[in-house]
Structures are given as C-alpha cells and as structure tokens.
Amino acid sequence: MGTTLFGFSLRGILLRGRTAAFAALPLAVAVVAVVVIAVTSVAGRYGVQSTLTATLLTGLVVPIVALVLGIGAFGDERDSRTLPLLRGVARPRWHLVVARFTAAWLSTFLVVLPASLACMAVGVSIHLPAGHVVGGILLATALTSAAYTGLFVLLSLVTRRGLLAGLAYVVLWETFLAGLAPALRGLSIGSYGRRVATLAIPGDVPVGTVATTGVTTSVVVLAGIAVVSVVLSSIRLQRMDVG
Amino acid sequence: MNAVVELAGVSKWFGDTVALSDVSFALGAGVTGLLGHNGAGKSTALSLLAGSSRPSQGVVRVLGADPHADAGVNRGLGVVSDGEGTWAHASARAQVEFLARQRGVRDPRAAARHALARVGLAEAADRRVGGYSKGMRQRVKLAQALVHDPQVLLLDEPLNGLDPAQRRADVDLVAALGAEGRTVLVSSHVLAEVERMAQRVLVVVNGRLVAEGEPAGIRDLLVDRPRTLRLDGTRVAELAGLLLAEGLVVAVRTDPDGRGVVVETPRAAGLADAVPALAQRAGATLRRVEPVGEDLESTFAHLVRAARGAGR
Numbered sequence: 001m002g003t004t005l006f007g008f009s010l011r012g013i014l015l016r017g018r019t020a021a022f023a024a025l026p027l028a029v030a031v032v033a034v035v036v037i038a039v040t041s042v043a044g045r046y047g048v049q050s051t052l053t054a055t056l057l058t059g060l061v062v063p064i065v066a067l068v069l070g071i072g073a074f075g076d077e078r079d080s081r082t083l084p085l086l087r088g089v090a091r092p093r094w095h096l097v098v099a100r101f102t103a104a105w106l107s108t109f110l111v112v113l114p115a116s117l118a119c120m121a122v123g124v125s126i127h128l129p130a131g132h133v134v135g136g137i138l139l140a141t142a143l144t145s146a147a148y149t150g151l152f153v154l155l156s157l158v159t160r161r162g163l164l165a166g167l168a169y170v171v172l173w174e175t176f177l178a179g180l181a182p183a184l185r186g187l188s189i190g191s192y193g194r195r196v197a198t199l200a201i202p203g204d205v206p207v208g209t210v211a212t213t214g215v216t217t218s219v220v221v222l223a224g225i226a227v228v229s230v231v232l233s234s235i236r237l238q239r240m241d242v243g
Numbered sequence: 244m245n246a247v248v249e250l251a252g253v254s255k256w257f258g259d260t261v262a263l264s265d266v267s268f269a270l271g272a273g274v275t276g277l278l279g280h281n282g283a284g285k286s287t288a289l290s291l292l293a294g295s296s297r298p299s300q301g302v303v304r305v306l307g308a309d310p311h312a313d314a315g316v317n318r319g320l321g322v323v324s325d326g327e328g329t330w331a332h333a334s335a336r337a338q339v340e341f342l343a344r345q346r347g348v349r350d351p352r353a354a355a356r357h358a359l360a361r362v363g364l365a366e367a368a369d370r371r372v373g374g375y376s377k378g379m380r381q382r383v384k385l386a387q388a389l390v391h392d393p394q395v396l397l398l399d400e401p402l403n404g405l406d407p408a409q410r411r412a413d414v415d416l417v418a419a420l421g422a423e424g425r426t427v428l429v430s431s432h433v434l435a436e437v438e439r440m441a442q443r444v445l446v447v448v449n450g451r452l453v454a455e456g457e458p459a460g461i462r463d464l465l466v467d468r469p470r471t472l473r474l475d476g477t478r479v480a481e482l483a484g485l486l487l488a489e490g491l492v493v494a495v496r497t498d499p500d501g502r503g504v505v506v507e508t509p510r511a512a513g514l515a516d517a518v519p520a521l522a523q524r525a526g527a528t529l530r531r532v533e534p535v536g537e538d539l540e541s542t543f544a545h546l547v548r549a550a551r552g553a554g555r
Contacts, residue, residue: 008333008341015332081326084295085387089345090317238312243286243295243324 009103026115033118045126053119054207058193061115062144063170066108070152071162073100083242094234108145116141123200136199143222144193150229157236179209192218247426253301262287264450274421276437277430279447285430286325289399293322321388325399328384331373335383346391358390377404398429414439453546468545470511471535475503481525
C-alpha cells in the first residue's frame with residue numbers, strides 16, 4: 001500500500017482544527033498529573049495513578065479522541081463530498097480503509113500521548129517497575145485506541161449520525177451500562193483496555209470495571225476488534241452508495 | 244457506435260422515491276449533454292456511471308466493466324460531481340497530484356501541473372483550496388477529473404459558480420475534450436450551454452429519458468410546441484385576427500393588464516415565421532412578444548407528452 005494514501009489521510013486528520021481542540025483533553029490530564037506529583041506524597045499517588053490511567057486515560061480520553069478522529073476518517077469526507085473521489089481511486093477499497101484507519105489510529109495515539117506520558121510519570125514516581133509502567137500504558141493506549149478507532153471508522157460508514165451514535169455508545173454503554181453486571185464487561189472495549197492497564201497500576205488498588213479475562217486475552221480481544229472492524233469497513237465501503 | 248458508456252434498463256429508487264426509471268442509453272466518443280431540471284435525475288444517472296452508487300435495477304457499464312464493483316475502471320474515468328468535492332486543507336496541486344498517483348499515473352507531478360494549467364489554475368495551485376472562490380474550486384474539480392487523462396469524463400453541472408468568462412472558457416474546454424476523442428457526458432439545465440458543447444443531447448424529466456437527439460432537434464421540440472404568448476404594440480387586435488384567420492392561433496383574448504392581446508398557438512415556430520408579414524398586412528407595430536405563464540417544468544411536461552406520443 002502506497003504511503004501517499006496514508007500520508008494524505010494523516011495530514012487531513014492532523015490539520016483539522018477539531019483535532020487541535022480535542023488535544024486539550026489529554027493535556028489537561030497531564031497538567032493534573034504534574035500537580036499531583038508536586039503536591040501529594042508517594043502513598044497518596046497510588047489511588048491517583050489508578051484514577052488517571054484506568055478512569056481518565058483508558059475510560060475517557062482515549063474513547064473521546066478516538067470517537068472524534070475515527071468518525072472523521074470517513075465522516076468528514078462525506079460532509080465535504082470527497083468520499084466519491086476517494087472511493088474513485090484505482091485501488092482496492094480495503095487499501096483506503098486501512099490507510100484511513102491507520103491514520104486515525106496513529107493520530108489518536110499521538111493526541112493522547114501527553115496523558116499517557118503523564119500516567120507513566122505518576123507510575124514511576126510511586127516506584128512501580130518502570131518497564132511495567134511504560135509497557136502497560138503504551139500497550140493499553142495503543143490497543144484501546146485501535147479498537148475504539150476501528151469501531152468508530154466502521155460506524156462512520158454505517159450511519160451519517162456516527163458522532164452522535166458513538167457518543168451515546170461511549171457515555172451510556174462504556175461508562176454506565178457495561179459496569180452494571182459482570183457479564184456485560186465482556187462487551188466493553190474499555191474493560192479490556194483497563195485490564196491491560198493494570199500492568200501499570202498497583203495490584204491492591206481498585207481500577208473500576210475490568211474484563212474478567214487475563215491480560216493476554218484482553219490484548220487479543222482488543223486487536224481482534226480492530227481487525228474485524230477494518231474488515232467490515234472494507235466490505236461496507238465496497239458495497240455502499242457514496243454518491 | 245462503440246458504446247463506451249452504457250445504461251441498460253436502469254432504475255434507481257431511494258425508499259419510495261424513484262430517481263431514475265428504466266433509463267437506457269449508450270454513448271461513444273464526443274460530448275453528450277444531459278439536460279433536465281433540478282431533481283430530474285441527472286446527478287443520479289452520473290453517480291451510477293461514476294460507480295458511486297449501484298442501480299436498483301438494470302445494468303451500468305463503463306469501459307466494459309461495472310464501475311461500482313471494479314475500481315480499475317477509475318483509471319479511465321474522470322468525474323466532476325455535484326457539490327463541494329475538494330479537500331479544503333490541501334492545496335490544489337497536492338490534491339490533484341494525490342489523485343493522479345492513486346489512479347496509476349506514471350508521473351503524477353507533471354500530470355498535476357498539466358491539468359492545473361489546462362484549467363487556468365497554474366498560478367494559484369499552491370494555495371489551500373479552502374481559501375479559493377467557488378469558481379476556482381469548480382476548476383480544481385475539473386483538474387481532478389482530467390489529471391489522469393481519462394477516456395471517459397462525467398461532468399455534473401461543471402459550469403456552476405463560474406463567471407461568464409470562465410463559463411465560456413470551460414465550454415470551449417469541454418468541447419475540445421470531446422474533439423480529442425473522449426466520451427464526455429455533461430449535465431446542465433441550460434439548453435443554450437449544452438448546445439455549445441454537445442453533439443447530442445439526452446433529456447431527462449422526472450427520472451425518465453424523454454428525448455434524445457441532436458441539439459437542434461431538441462431545441463425544436465422545446466420551442467415548436469403549444470404556447471401562450473402576449474403580443475404588445477399598436478393594432479395587435481388586428482394582427483391577432485389575421486393569425487386566427489390563418490389558423491396559426493386557436494384562441495385570442497385581451498390581456499387582463501391592458502398590455503395588448505394574449506394568443507394561444509399550437510405551433511410557436513410557425514407563428515414566429517408568419518408574424519412579420521402578417522403584422523405588416525395589419526399595419527401593426529409590435530413592441531414585445533413574450534410567453535405567458537411558462538416555466539421549465541411546463542416545458543419539460545410538454546416533452547413528456549411528446550415522448551409518450553412518439554412512443555420513444
């Protein structure tokens with residue numbers, strides 16, 4: 001797959017004013033982390049590390065940024081009526097989906113990076129193993145971003161009201177309904193993401209709604225959601241009317 | 244004629260709305276105009292040919308393949324679609340070059356330079372398209388469609404948003420593209436513009452193809468038909484009497500606003516030919532001859548009736 005398709009997609013996402021606006025969210029988390037490190041004792045930071053990593057980073061910042069950038073991957077093309085142009089290139093449609101997904105995923109990862117780095121800083125400051133902290137947070141951020149972005153890219157191709165539907169999903173399902181019963185956690189991307197993030201959180205601190213699977217299975221599930229979403233998006237783009 | 248573009252028994256509906264109904268035509272090299280009022284189905288037909296949508300029924304072929312299923316068709320197909328259709332964040336050069344590369348052009352940079360020069364955007368090519376005027380964005384769309392030197396061009400209202408000078412230049416450009424041996428289908432709701440570009444015209448009304456032929460023939464169909472006309476001037480009542488006696492009009496009445504007389508003619512072209520001589524006989528001086536109560540809808544309604552009568 002040529003880099004130009006990816007590069008054009010990435011520039012399109014990163015140059016949007018909306019992307020810069022939503023970058024404020026992870027920056028706010030970073031500011032909170034800096035203040036926490038400055039004003040609280042090491043013991044006091046244990047609970048904060050859990051809140052920052054599990055609740056704010058994995059449960060709020062990643063899904064919201066992935067929602068905006070993932071839906072925009074094709075939603076903005078629909079709005080500006082450039083989707084027929086994109087679909088009209090002489091390449092298999094899955095190339096287009098992979099390029100758009102990868103661009104949206106990488107953009108999400110980059111935009112939330114300040115929040116990820118802040119969580120790492122707090123984790124290291126409470127003397128957790130640096131490898132676990134950095135690896136756990138990077139893995140959780142990357143995989144949760146991939147799963148959410150994939151889902152929202154698919155949603156942008158299924159409905160013109162993708163942003164609204166995605167917001168309802170994040171707010172109602174991920175933050176509320178999925179926590180009501182253990183069986184529902186298996187249908188929550190966030191719960192798998194938090195399971196991976198537990199690598200970077202002290203073992204005796206509660207981390208909210210977490211999948212009942214192990215870390216390895218959670219990694220596979222998150223990657224699987226992303227791959228299946230990309231496959232379904234490719235099928236959808238091949239079959240749908242864009243004009 | 245070798246059919247490069249073909250619709251065979253094509254219908255397209257959206258829920259209960261029928262956008263196209265059993266439309267068939269085939270196009271070879273040269274410019275063909277697709278004429279119809281807003282909402283007639285022109286954009287739907289072009290969208291189907293561009294592969295942006297699938298027919299609900301029937302077969303669409305472009306360059307021998309299904310344009311919706313086969314992305315390879317896009318190597319030989321250039322499209323100017325209705326609506327925005329440009330990336331505001333990118334320069335004209337960047338997006339035209341991007342599309343050239345994605346359509347398999349060997350030297351995308353040179354192709355983009357050539358296409359942008361051809362549409363008169365060489366000097367503004369490095370500015371962000373978001374800052375362009377509507378006319379300039381329309382030209383970017385034309386450059387996007389031309390950059391890979393396609394055999395088939397589908398142009399949906401390409402003159403929208405252009406000033407008169409630009410319109411003239413683009414009419415010449417479209418005519419030249421057809422003269423180069425390309426198959427060009429260009430939609431418009433203005434017959435005069437289509438006449439200057441196209442050797443053949445298709446007329447679509449309410450999703451149905453109601454007439455097709457040379458522009459002159461279509462003009463006759465549109466002009467030489469029953470019409471109501473107001474004759475304003477001196478001694479127009481006498482003139483109307485002579486027209487009635489000659490059988491050129493079937494009804495005469497006084498204009499309710501006191502501006503001459505209103506006549507109903509079954510054949511407007513015949514009336515136009517006869518009026519100068521009859522006005523001289525009647526000693527009438529005409530200030531104005533104008534249609535009464537006409538709009539594009541009534542004109543196309545006439546075409547629908549004519550097409551039914553002719554059993555097209």
